[in-house]
Amino acid sequence: MSMHRRVLTLVSLALASVSAVPALAQGPVVLPIADAKARVAVEREIARAAARGLPVQPLIAKAMEGVTKQATGERIQVAVASAAKRLEQARTLLAPSTSVAELTSGADALAIGVPGAMLKQIRAAWPVERSVAMPIDVLTELVARGIPARHALEQITVLMARGATPSQIASLGTSVQADVAAGLAPDAALEVRARGVMSLLPSPAAAAASAPSGQRRP
Amino acid sequence: MTGGSAARALILSCATALAAAAQAPPDVRLEAGYARVEQTGFAPADAALFAVFWRKPTDRWTLFTSGNLTYARDSLAAAQVVAAFAVPWEANEHLRTDFGAAGASFSLRSAGRGGNGSGFLRQHYVRDEWGLWFGTAAGITERDGVRTRSFAGDLGGWTRWRFMYASASLSRQNSDDWLLLLAAGQERAPLAASYELEDWQLVAQARRGPHELSASWTKRRSVAGSDVNVDAVALSGSLQLSDRLAFLASAGRQLSDPLRSLPQADIVTASFRVSLGPKPLPVMQRATIAEVRLHPRAEGGAELELRVEAHDTLAVEVAADFSQWKPLPMVREGDEWVVRVALPPGKYRIGVRANLGPWRAPRNLARVRDDFGGESGLIVIP
Known part of the structure; x- marks a missing residue:
C-alpha cells in the first residue's frame, strides 16, 4: 500500500470513529467536558436549542472544538450559547431556508462580522429551493481574507444572478486564495477572478431568459 | 548596589514570575550556567549565571517577563527584570505593537554601582515571510549618585527562507552616560555634553526543530561626541537535549548599551535550560509551518x-x-x-x-x- 493510500485510509478510519462519538440529535448528548457543572450547562444549552428547532450538530461541534482546544468549561458554555444565538439569527435572516448547511454557513458568516442584511441579499438572489450555503461560505472566506464585505457581496451576487453554479462560486474563493498567496492584494485578486468566472457564464439576458419563471424572490 | 541586594532583586523577580506561573499554564524556563567576562583594563572574571523566563499568551496579547543575575566574587554583579507585551492589532492582522519596561541593579567593577530603568515602544509590520519594524526607547541610570539619560531609535527588517532567518537594522543612541564609553577605552570629545552612536547590525539565524544557531555582526561608529569605531561579532546556539533540557552557549563581544547601562565586554557563556510547565519545547512560529x-x-x-x-x-x-x-x-x-x-x-x-x-x-x-x-x-x- 502506498504512503498516500495509507494516509487516506488512516484518516478515513479516524473520521469514521469520530463521527460515531457524539450522539448527534439522537438521544441525550454527553460531551467530554471535564468540568461537570459546565458540561451540564452546555448540554442544557444544546437541549434548549433543539427545542427551538435549531440544528444541534454545529453546537456539538463547537463544544468539541472547545474540548480539543482545552478551553475552560465556562468558556465552552459561552461559545455554545453564542453559536446558538447566531444560528437563530441566521434562521431569521435566511428564512425560509432551514437546512443545517445554510444555517451553519449563515451563523459562521455572522461570527466574522458579515452584516445580517447581506445574508438576506444572498438569500434573495436565488430561488428558495436552491441552497445558498456555498455563496455564503465564499463570502465568509473572502471577508476573512480582508476583502470589504460590500465588495465581496457585489461580486458574488452578480455571479449568482448570471447563473453561476455553487462550484463556480466556490472556485472564486479558491482562485483568490491562490492569487493572494502569489502576492496579489485580496481586493485585486477578487476583481480579476470574478471577471474570469463571469467570462464563462451566459450573458445577463440569456441567464434571465433561462431562469424558470416565478422562482426568483422579490 | 552589592551582590547581596542583586540576589534579593532576582529572588523577588523569580517569586513574582513563579507566583504568576502558578495561576495559569504559561511557558516557564530556568537557566543556570557559567560565564567568563573580559573587560578593558581588568583581568578576566568568572561568573555564575542564573535566569528565569516566563511567557504567558492570552487572547489579545502576550506578556513576557524575565529575571537574570550575573554574579562573580570580585564585585561583578547585575540583576535585571524585564516585562514586555506583544499586542496584535484588531484592525489589521499584519500589525503588532510591542512595549515594555526593564529594571536593573548592578555593581560592576568597570562601571560602578547603581540602578537603571528603561522602556521601549516598537511597531511591527509582519507578513508570513518578512517583516519591518521601527521603535524608540529611553533609559535612566543612576550610578554612584550621578544620573544619566539615554535615548534611542531603531528601524529594521527581517526575512525568512525555510529554516533560515536574517535581519538587518539601524539604530541611533544618544546618551550622557560617559562612564560606559570610557570603560570601553573610548575617548570623550572636549566640551561634548553627550555622545551619539550609530549601530548597523546584521543577524543570521538557523532554526531546525528546537535547535538554534545565531550569528550577529555589529558595526558601531560615532555620530557625535566621541571617536568610537568598533566592530562586534557574536555567536550563540541552543541544543535541545531532551524534552525539557537544553544546552546553550554563546561567545562574542557585547557592545555597551547605554539604555540598559550594560558595559562593553567580551563574554563566553555555557548554560543549561530547564523548561517547566506544559510547553516543554519552544513553540514553532505561528502559521508559517x-x-x-x-x-x-x-x-x-x-x-x-x-x-x-x-x-x-x-x-x-x-x-x-x-x-x-x-x-x-x-x-x-x-x-x-x-x-x-x-x-x-x-x-x-x-x-x-x-x-x-x-x-x-x-x-x-x-x-x-x-x-x-x-x-x-x-x-x-x-
Whole structure:
C-alpha cells in the first residue's frame, strides 16, 4: 500500500470513529467536558436549542472544538450559547431556508462580522429551493481574507444572478486564495477572478431568459 | 548596589514570575550556567549565571517577563527584570505593537554601582515571510549618585527562507552616560555634553526543530561626541537535549548599551535550560509551518493535503471541524508531517499546533477567530 493510500485510509478510519462519538440529535448528548457543572450547562444549552428547532450538530461541534482546544468549561458554555444565538439569527435572516448547511454557513458568516442584511441579499438572489450555503461560505472566506464585505457581496451576487453554479462560486474563493498567496492584494485578486468566472457564464439576458419563471424572490 | 541586594532583586523577580506561573499554564524556563567576562583594563572574571523566563499568551496579547543575575566574587554583579507585551492589532492582522519596561541593579567593577530603568515602544509590520519594524526607547541610570539619560531609535527588517532567518537594522543612541564609553577605552570629545552612536547590525539565524544557531555582526561608529569605531561579532546556539533540557552557549563581544547601562565586554557563556510547565519545547512560529493544498477529485470535492514543516521530534497535531475536532494522525514524508483527507464541497475550519502550543491557522488560509481565544484557518472546497 502506498504512503498516500495509507494516509487516506488512516484518516478515513479516524473520521469514521469520530463521527460515531457524539450522539448527534439522537438521544441525550454527553460531551467530554471535564468540568461537570459546565458540561451540564452546555448540554442544557444544546437541549434548549433543539427545542427551538435549531440544528444541534454545529453546537456539538463547537463544544468539541472547545474540548480539543482545552478551553475552560465556562468558556465552552459561552461559545455554545453564542453559536446558538447566531444560528437563530441566521434562521431569521435566511428564512425560509432551514437546512443545517445554510444555517451553519449563515451563523459562521455572522461570527466574522458579515452584516445580517447581506445574508438576506444572498438569500434573495436565488430561488428558495436552491441552497445558498456555498455563496455564503465564499463570502465568509473572502471577508476573512480582508476583502470589504460590500465588495465581496457585489461580486458574488452578480455571479449568482448570471447563473453561476455553487462550484463556480466556490472556485472564486479558491482562485483568490491562490492569487493572494502569489502576492496579489485580496481586493485585486477578487476583481480579476470574478471577471474570469463571469467570462464563462451566459450573458445577463440569456441567464434571465433561462431562469424558470416565478422562482426568483422579490 | 552589592551582590547581596542583586540576589534579593532576582529572588523577588523569580517569586513574582513563579507566583504568576502558578495561576495559569504559561511557558516557564530556568537557566543556570557559567560565564567568563573580559573587560578593558581588568583581568578576566568568572561568573555564575542564573535566569528565569516566563511567557504567558492570552487572547489579545502576550506578556513576557524575565529575571537574570550575573554574579562573580570580585564585585561583578547585575540583576535585571524585564516585562514586555506583544499586542496584535484588531484592525489589521499584519500589525503588532510591542512595549515594555526593564529594571536593573548592578555593581560592576568597570562601571560602578547603581540602578537603571528603561522602556521601549516598537511597531511591527509582519507578513508570513518578512517583516519591518521601527521603535524608540529611553533609559535612566543612576550610578554612584550621578544620573544619566539615554535615548534611542531603531528601524529594521527581517526575512525568512525555510529554516533560515536574517535581519538587518539601524539604530541611533544618544546618551550622557560617559562612564560606559570610557570603560570601553573610548575617548570623550572636549566640551561634548553627550555622545551619539550609530549601530548597523546584521543577524543570521538557523532554526531546525528546537535547535538554534545565531550569528550577529555589529558595526558601531560615532555620530557625535566621541571617536568610537568598533566592530562586534557574536555567536550563540541552543541544543535541545531532551524534552525539557537544553544546552546553550554563546561567545562574542557585547557592545555597551547605554539604555540598559550594560558595559562593553567580551563574554563566553555555557548554560543549561530547564523548561517547566506544559510547553516543554519552544513553540514553532505561528502559521508559517503548515500549508494546505487542494487536489480536485473527479467525483466532486477535493483531497485536502496539509503539510507541516516541522522537526520529527516535535509533536504536531491537526484538528478540524470535519474530524469533529479530534486530532488527525499524520505521517512523516521527508522533512514534513503530512495528512490527506478526501472531502465533499463545503466550508471547513482547520487548526494546527506544535508541542501543545496554541492552535493556529495554516499560513495560506484565511484566518478566523474561534470562540476560545485562538484562531482557525478557513477553506471552501468547490
